[in-house]
Amino acid sequence: MANGKQASVTTPVPRVPTGEAELLQLLIDNVTDYAITMLDPKGIVITWSSGGERLKGWKADEIIGQHFSRFYPPEDVAKGKTDHELRVAAQNGRLEDEGWRVRKDGSRFWANVVLTCLRTNNGEIRGFGKITRDLSERREAEEKIRKQTQEILEMAAVPVVQVWEGIVLVPLIGTLDSQRTQQLMERVLNRVTETNSPVALLDITGVPSIDTQTAQHLIETTAAVRLLGAEVILTGVRPAIAQTLVHLGIDLSSVTTRSSLSAGLRMALEALKLRVVPAPVGA
Amino acid sequence: MGPETLSVIKIKEILVVTLPSDPDDSTVAALQEKVLVEMERHQAKGVVLDVSAVETLDSFFARTVTETAQMIGVMGGRTIVVGMRPAVAITTTQIGLALGSIETALTVDRALDRVMLASSTTLESFQ
Amino acid sequence: MSTDAEGELAIETEGDIVATRHTVREVALALGFGITDVTRIVTAASELARNVYKYGGGGIVRWRRLGSRERSGIELQFIDQGPGIPDISKALEAGYSTGQGLGLGLPAARRLMDELEIRSDPGQGTCVTLTKWRAH
Numbered sequence: 001m002a003n004g005k006q007a008s009v010t011t012p013v014p015r016v017p018t019g020e021a022e023l024l025q026l027l028i029d030n031v032t033d034y035a036i037t038m039l040d041p042k043g044i045v046i047t048w049s050s051g052g053e054r055l056k057g058w059k060a061d062e063i064i065g066q067h068f069s070r071f072y073p074p075e076d077v078a079k080g081k082t083d084h085e086l087r088v089a090a091q092n093g094r095l096e097d098e099g100w101r102v103r104k105d106g107s108r109f110w111a112n113v114v115l116t117c118l119r120t121n122n123g124e125i126r127g128f129g130k131i132t133r134d135l136s137e138r139r140e141a142e143e144k145i146r147k148q149t150q151e152i153l154e155m156a157a158v159p160v161v162q163v164w165e166g167i168v169l170v171p172l173i174g175t176l177d178s179q180r181t182q183q184l185m186e187r188v189l190n191r192v193t194e195t196n197s198p199v200a201l202l203d204i205t206g207v208p209s210i211d212t213q214t215a216q217h218l219i220e221t222t223a224a225v226r227l228l229g230a231e232v233i234l235t236g237v238r239p240a241i242a243q244t245l246v247h248l249g250i251d252l253s254s255v256t257t258r259s260s261l262s263a264g265l266r267m268a269l270e271a272l273k274l275r276v277v278p279a280p281v282g283a
Numbered sequence: 284m285g286p287e288t289l290s291v292i293k294i295k296e297i298l299v300v301t302l303p304s305d306p307d308d309s310t311v312a313a314l315q316e317k318v319l320v321e322m323e324r325h326q327a328k329g330v331v332l333d334v335s336a337v338e339t340l341d342s343f344f345a346r347t348v349t350e351t352a353q354m355i356g357v358m359g360g361r362t363i364v365v366g367m368r369p370a371v372a373i374t375t376t377q378i379g380l381a382l383g384s385i386e387t388a389l390t391v392d393r394a395l396d397r398v399m400l401a402s403s404t405t406l407e408s409f410q
Numbered sequence: 411m412s413t414d415a416e417g418e419l420a421i422e423t424e425g426d427i428v429a430t431r432h433t434v435r436e437v438a439l440a441l442g443f444g445i446t447d448v449t450r451i452v453t454a455a456s457e458l459a460r461n462v463y464k465y466g467g468g469g470i471v472r473w474r475r476l477g478s479r480e481r482s483g484i485e486l487q488f489i490d491q492g493p494g495i496p497d498i499s500k501a502l503e504a505g506y507s508t509g510q511g512l513g514l515g516l517p518a519a520r521r522l523m524d525e526l527e528i529r530s531d532p533g534q535g536t537c538v539t540l541t542k543w544r545a546h
Contacts, residue, residue: 186446189369196389220376227372227382229365229389307428308460339431339449341456342514370449377450378518 035132041125043068043086055134057104068130071101073108089115089128101132109136158183160191167268168197171261173206181217185224192230199268200225203261205236215250222255231271232256235264289314291321296328297398299391304336311344315351322360329398330355331391335366345380352385361401362386363394416474421462421488430459430471434486437473441482443544450522451484451542457515458488458538466490466536476541483524483543491535498528 028036028049035052037045044067048060056063056071063070069082076082076099089095094116101111116129157180163169168191170184188200202218204210222232234257237245242259245252258264269276289310290301300318303310318330332348334340340348352362363386367375375382388394417437419430434455438448455471462469469490476483495501501516516538520526523540530536 182446185373186369186444189372192389193369198389198393224369224372224376227364227367227375227387228369229367229387229393305428305431308424338435339452339456341453341460342518343456343460346514368449370446373446374449374453374522377521378453378514379521380514380518 033133035130037068037130037132039068039086039128039130041127043082043128045070046127052132055103055109055132056101062104071132073100073102076100085115086128089117090125093117098135109134110139111135158187160187162191162195162197163201163265164269164272164274166195166197166272167199167201167265168192168195169201169203169261171203171206175207175209176214176217178213178217181221184217185221188221189224189228192225192228198230199271200230200232201261201264201268202232202234203236203264204234204241205238205261207236207241210241210244212248212250215245215248215252219252219255233258233264233267235259235261289317291317293321293325293327294395295399296326297331297395298322298325298327298329299331299333299395301333302337304338306344308343311347315347315354318351319354319358322355322358327360329361329363331388331394331398332362332364333366333391334364334371335368337368337371340367340371340375340380342378342380345375345382349383349385352383361398363388363397365389365391365394416472418470418472420468420470421459421490422468424463427456427459427463431456434471434473434484437475438484441475441484441544443484443542447542447544451486451540454519454522454540455486457519458486458540461515461536461538462488462490462492466492469535476543479546481543481545483541486540488538488540489535494532494534494536495528495530496532498530501528 028047028051031049032051032054035055036049037052038047040046044065045063046065048058048064052063053059058070067082069077072082085095085097094114097113097115099111099113100108101113102108112133112135114131116131118126118129120126159171161169161171168188170188172184176184188202191197192200202221204218207214218234222234225232232255234252234255237257237259256267258267288303289306292299292301298318298321300314300321302314306314321327322330332351334348337344348364352364355362364382365388367387388397417433419433420426421430431452435448435452438451443451459471462471467490469488469492472487472489474485474487476485502520503517516526516528519538519540523542525539525541527539528536530538
């Protein structure tokens with residue numbers, strides 16, 4: 001990097017008092033989220049910064065003196081994109097572009113670039129200021145957040161909890177449509193397999209109403225869990241639900257049911273030959 | 284284990300049969316034959332069918348498994364299917380094949396425990 | 411191969427049923443279907459391929475990737491020049507067997523896929539088209 005005394009060449013602002021030039025240089029050097037570069041009127045790189053090195057991989061002595069088309073994919077260079085950009089920036093004062101750029105190692109990243117035309121007082125083009133921002137990280141971060149949100153929503157939609165060794169609990173809240181049932185079946189079965197849990201408690205205390213389809217889905221889930229070698233206990237079957245099921249003529253004889261979650265849990269523990277006993281006094 | 288290879292191991296008086304991941308129809312048919320022959324040869328009390336490698340269980344395969352279990356039953360043995368993959372279980376249930384009243388277990392160990400425990404009390408239950 | 415937009419396989423030998431499962435699995439996975447859906451698609455394909463081999467006297471399976479911005483899909487077409495299906499609606503009923511043993515294949519495939527279309531007439535052969543979608 002040229003020494004700070006060459007103020008009028010290295011700073012992006014044409015006329016600046018010398019003392020502040022050093023501060024500005026300090027600023028440019030310490031900004032790492034953006035690559036701030038100066039190009040001469042033909043597009044040759046004349047200044048570089050740590051941000052530029054971090055973003056594009058080039059060290060100052062490697063890139064100063066080269067044309068800024070080094071940063072563009074070959075197909076864009078062939079189309080004359082860089083010349084076009086300089087022309088437009090000169091004409092309009094600035095140009096903003098989003099597109100692919102290339103690092104020193106050849107890898108690509110999605111960038112936001114602002115080219116600013118820098119003129120002297122009499123209108124001569126002194127050079128161009130170029131500020132490049134890497135958007136790929138932002139994109140990746142956005143994608144990551146989106147995925148995490150989706151995972152959280154899916155888990156909230158069908159939470160599967162291991163309440164004890166060998167017992168998996170699914171507290172269902174809300175209604176069960178086809179899509180949710182798919183998620184339910186996959187998550188319960190995967191958990192049962194992963195943990196080798198012989199009992200799965202499906203708790204429908206939080207399911208407001210039951211229709212034929214939902215009942216069918218629950219029966220199907222039970223059958224699938226059985227194929228794995230585990231057993232399902234349907235818990236939280238409240239009087240209103242029981243009435244609906246009988247009125248709808250739904251045959252739940254293949255499913256073990258209990259009216260409350262605790263009753264179901266007791267049954268699960270018995271099935272695993274476990275008993276809950278009071279701790280001795282003074283323990 | 285290749286997609287076609289079937290393995291049969293004898294543990295005490297139980298046969299543990301490991302099914303291949305994607306057998307063709309002839310292999311599936313031969314499996315039935317082989318299991319019954321081995322069962323007779325070793326006078327096995329039961330057969331554990333390990334399906335943990337099986338990727339696709341269509342109606343032909345499922346029907347063969349169900350029939351084989353029935354035949355084992357006729358020969359006085361017990362069949363337990365072990366390790367079905369979630370995706371396979373869900374698909375099988377959706378088709379409505381649920382393998383009838385066939386017994387299932389989560390692991391080969393548990394299946395073995397179950398058969399051995401049962402055989403030690405068999406005579407008592409007849410009295 | 412699985413990245414092609416479409417393809418075709420002959421179903422002339424018993425081994426071709428396995429080959430069909432294998433290819434369909436690759437295509438379904440490449441399209442981004444989850445493992446459960448892949449299993450459904452492959453199982454349906456296995457049923458139809460067996461029908462073609464055993465009852466259709468041999469034939470082909472054509473596969474095609476479908477897609478738009480909102481969703482991707484797979485289309486499978488099973489074609490044979492066999493005796494045809496005399497009563498299609500009956501064939502779709504679970505457990506039905508024409509005596510030629512079509513059995514559970516078609517009803518199974520119908521439950522597993524999103525769309526199923528049959529064109530068949532006695533003496534005209536059979537064409538079964540299966541489709542499954544995946545939202546993006």
